[in-house]
Amino acid sequence: MWAVETIGLTKDYSAGFWRKRPLRALDGLSLRVEKGGIFGLLGPNGAGKTTTLKILLRLVFPTAGSAQLLGRDIRDISVHRLIGYLPENPYFYDHLTAPEFLNYMAEIFGMGRDARCRRVGTLLERVGLASFQKLPLRKFSKGMTQRAGIAQALINDPELIFLDEPMSGLDPLGRREVRDLILGLREEGKTIFFSTHILGDAETLCDRVAILHRGRLEGLGGMQEILSREVSSAEIVLEHPSPELVELAKSLASSVVRTGERVRMVIPEAAQPERVLAQFLERGAKVVSFNEVRNSLEDYFMERVGSPARAPDVRSAHPPAGGENP
Amino acid sequence: MNSISRVATIAVHSFKESVREKVLYNLVGFALLLIAAAILFGSISVGIQKTILINLGLSSISVFGLLMAIFIGVGLVAKEIERRTLYNILSKPVARAEFIVGKYLGLLVTLVINTAIMALGFYAALYYVTRQFVRADAIALEAIYLILLQFAIVVGVAIFFSCISTPVLSAVFTFCVYVIGNYLADIRWFGRENGSVLMEKLTHALYFLLPNFANFQATSLAAHGMRIPGYLLVSDSLYALLYVTVLVSAAVLAFEEREFK
Numbered sequence: 001m002w003a004v005e006t007i008g009l010t011k012d013y014s015a016g017f018w019r020k021r022p023l024r025a026l027d028g029l030s031l032r033v034e035k036g037g038i039f040g041l042l043g044p045n046g047a048g049k050t051t052t053l054k055i056l057l058r059l060v061f062p063t064a065g066s067a068q069l070l071g072r073d074i075r076d077i078s079v080h081r082l083i084g085y086l087p088e089n090p091y092f093y094d095h096l097t098a099p100e101f102l103n104y105m106a107e108i109f110g111m112g113r114d115a116r117c118r119r120v121g122t123l124l125e126r127v128g129l130a131s132f133q134k135l136p137l138r139k140f141s142k143g144m145t146q147r148a149g150i151a152q153a154l155i156n157d158p159e160l161i162f163l164d165e166p167m168s169g170l171d172p173l174g175r176r177e178v179r180d181l182i183l184g185l186r187e188e189g190k191t192i193f194f195s196t197h198i199l200g201d202a203e204t205l206c207d208r209v210a211i212l213h214r215g216r217l218e219g220l221g222g223m224q225e226i227l228s229r230e231v232s233s234a235e236i237v238l239e240h241p242s243p244e245l246v247e248l249a250k251s252l253a254s255s256v257v258r259t260g261e262r263v264r265m266v267i268p269e270a271a272q273p274e275r276v277l278a279q280f281l282e283r284g285a286k287v288v289s290f291n292e293v294r295n296s297l298e299d300y301f302m303e304r305v306g307s308p309a310r311a312p313d314v315r316s317a318h319p320p321a322g323g324e325n326p
Numbered sequence: 327m328n329s330i331s332r333v334a335t336i337a338v339h340s341f342k343e344s345v346r347e348k349v350l351y352n353l354v355g356f357a358l359l360l361i362a363a364a365i366l367f368g369s370i371s372v373g374i375q376k377t378i379l380i381n382l383g384l385s386s387i388s389v390f391g392l393l394m395a396i397f398i399g400v401g402l403v404a405k406e407i408e409r410r411t412l413y414n415i416l417s418k419p420v421a422r423a424e425f426i427v428g429k430y431l432g433l434l435v436t437l438v439i440n441t442a443i444m445a446l447g448f449y450a451a452l453y454y455v456t457r458q459f460v461r462a463d464a465i466a467l468e469a470i471y472l473i474l475l476q477f478a479i480v481v482g483v484a485i486f487f488s489c490i491s492t493p494v495l496s497a498v499f500t501f502c503v504y505v506i507g508n509y510l511a512d513i514r515w516f517g518r519e520n521g522s523v524l525m526e527k528l529t530h531a532l533y534f535l536l537p538n539f540a541n542f543q544a545t546s547l548a549a550h551g552m553r554i555p556g557y558l559l560v561s562d563s564l565y566a567l568l569y570v571t572v573l574v575s576a577a578v579l580a581f582e583e584r585e586f587k
Contacts, residue, residue: 013587057417060585077419085417091409095346107335108418152414162417 001071003160003191004033004056008065011051011215025051027215028065033193033208035070035159038186040202041195042301043212049195050088052212053164057085070160081109084153088164088195090145094138098129098148101137105155123151126184128177143174150181161185163194167201179205203227203297211304219304226300234273237288238263238280245285252276262288332420333428340432344398345439353397354440357390358447365451379455380466380549383448388473388545391441392504395477398436399484400496402429407586408493416586423578430485430574437477445470462551468559469548475566476542480504482573483537489580506532507539537569 011026026048033039041049054060056067056074072079092101099120106116124130127147132140140148146166153161166182167175182205185192196202202209203223211219233254238245241263249256253265253276267273277290344350364382371378403426406412415425445467452463483503487496506513510533517529541562544554 054586057413059413059416060587077421080417080419083417085413087410087413087417089410090414091411092414093343093411095343104335104339105414105418108332108415108420110331156418 002032003035006067010064012063037207038192040206040209047212048215082159084158084161086149086153086163090149105152109156127151160191213305233293235291239286336428337431344436353390357386357444360386377549384545387444395480399481400488403488404493465548468554469544472542482570486577489577510538
């Protein structure tokens with residue numbers, strides 16, 4: 001049984017005031033997410049990440065295709081007992097305090113008074129809001145609101161947690177806290193499905209990622225596979241190099257940067273970095289470091305998506321032929 | 327947890343949410359002020375002081391209650407959509423129908439409590455003027471019950487429109503339905519006398535489609551101490567129940583199809 005399974009999930013919105021025309025936000029998305037671990041749905045703005053999550057949560061309905069959560073069709077809302085959801089830029093009832101809000105959410109799940117009190121207390125402690133119990137939600141900072149949102153997503157101790165851009169708009173400290181929370185959930189055996197356009201977060205957190213671009217699945221794979229792909233280049237740093245060595249570096253490296261007494265150069269894989277290193281050592285160069293540079297998630301992302309700046313947010317329901325999914 | 331408990335939870339939350347609306351207190355305050363003013367109007371009306379007080383008092387309850395029903399009714403669902411607080415609820419095991427019914431009941435309870443407060447103010451004014459309560463004064467309670475039935479329908483109309491339209495348009499539509507619903511008999515008469523077949527059919531359709539709020543007008547009877555017939559109370563209750571059921575069902579159907587982009 002898969003935690004999340006989508007088959008040919010497609011969503012068309014209509015745009016225009018007088019003459020409605022369809023706009024395809026999601027185009028035949030088929031993917032399977034195993035139970036346990038952190039799955040990242042990556043893509044530039046307008047790629048269809050939020051639409052995917054909203055379809056899975058039944059906030060919008062697919063134009064075509066089907067999806068299952070924990071082996072149950074998404075139309076069966078009883079599966080919502082087992083899932084948690086943090087919307088993008090969450091907003092809550094601003095007149096309530098965090099304990100009141102969480103208590104309301106817990107009541108919906110039919111928890112008894114004692115169980116509610118315990119759960120709300122534990123969650124407030126866990127997300128670091130225990131000392132703000134009397135503060136109304138309207139006075140919460142962005143980071144505090146996000147943490148309250150995570151707490152409500154966890155109120156039912158869900159098996160599967162959807163987080164839509166959980167780190168967007170947070171300061172570095174807030175991001176770190178949310179990241180630690182997500183890692184903690186993985187340790188508990190939960191499945192976390194989160195969408196983000198911040199590649200650094202995905203690289204730090206995810207076990208597997210899918211890349212969406214203009215509504216299409218452009219890449220899918222384990223983070224280990226992606227990061228341990230071939231070495232693309234090597235970086236050599238020399239200290240106090242002679243003018244002759246600098247000239248040699250310029251002739252072999254794709255880039256040479258001098259920083260104070262040091263010269264940093266990038267040797268492409270084609271130029272055989274080990275041989276270049278040997279040449280420098282033969283000439284008596286003082287080599288400070290030699291590091292292989294492997295492809296990062298960013299390289300993988302750019303390879304699949306290209307320049308996000310060139311991509312329109314949505315595209316026509318009738319895309320040109322030949323654009324097959326990988 | 328069963329469906330009824332979830333509806334009750336949402337209703338209680340909606341009630342708590344709506345009682346925090348400042349506009350509610352302003353409207354109750356104005357209503358009480360107007361009831362108090364009725365004492366003054368009554369004092370300059372020789373012999374009909376009590377009649378004036380009952381007339382103006384019940385009219386105040388009706389008008390201000392109606393304003394509450396419209397303003398809070400159209401906002402309750404629309405605000406949840408606009409602020410996206412709805413996402414938190416619908417991602418829980420809550421059916422959309424449960425959400426709408428819960429919201430409806432929450433607002434109804436708010437209106438019942440506010441009407442009760444206005445009724446207390448009205449009876450306090452009545453006691454101030456007459457220095458006693460007589461059996462006939464209970465007739466006003468029956469009139470207030472009929473006013474509440476009107477509110478129940480108006481809230482249904484407001485919730486229905488708020489599921490398919492924006493808050494401002496919903497308020498306008500609801501107000502129009504209320505106004506037209508008060509003059510349905512006249513509109514049908516106009517259609518008949520107009521001579522146009524199309525107009526006659528149109529007014530005839532309106533007559534049967536829209537709730538006839540004139541059926542609930544008992545203020546004059548209460549003001550003149552005339553009993554409201556029992557059959558009217560029963561038939562109006564059934565009539566309101568039917569309309570509320572249809573309106574809430576229509577709201578649920580519209581809401582089931584609605585997407586939250």
